[in-house]
Amino acid sequence: MSDRLTTSALPSNLKPKWRERFEFFEQYGEPSSPEFKAAYKNLPTGKRLLIGINWVGFFFGPLYLLVLGMWRRTLTWFAIISASVIVEGVFAIATGIDIPDAFDVGISCGLAMLVAITTNYSYYLKTMKGDNGWNPFSGMRWF
Known part of the structure; x- marks a missing residue:
């Protein structure tokens, strides 16, 4: 080869x-x-x-995945993001602790970076291998 x-x-x-x-x-x-x-x-x-890193994926998140035709991964990302918001809200209500804005921004940036890091290989899998599955972390280093 x-x-x-x-x-x-x-x-x-x-x-x-x-x-x-x-x-x-x-x-x-x-x-x-x-x-x-x-x-x-x-x-x-x-x-x-x-x-x-895909910077368009960082700034536009799952919507960019939708534009690229990866609707299953888009739904998975929306579920992950929604779950993080729900967990944070439940924590705030259950403990009575007001979550600082900096913490919210940190979580948002962390999730945005995860989308940015996974977008290129996900699009490669869809385009070259025909894998348009649900797992946005497929083939990545930490999963």
Whole structure:
């Protein structure tokens, strides 16, 4: 097998940034694989940000996943976000503690970053592998 992926295996309508991400995933596998981890570590910072984080996903969250056609993962993210809001609300009511705004912002930013980190590989799975499942963490390093 060759070291570089031939670009003919990728859909021709991909934008250059998606093409680069998909080529990386095709060559080194899923983010949880040792090959991916080693290759990702050796990338320059700009390339690591391109491969590992989707900033549109960070700012627009599950709505961006819906635009990309990943409606199942969108529903999963809405469930996760709703559950975090409910848990926080129940905690505040049960204990009588007023949750600080900084805590709310921290949770929101953390969830937004999780969406941003999982979006690129999720879209790769949908486009290249036909996996349009419910699990937004499929193939990720920590799951």
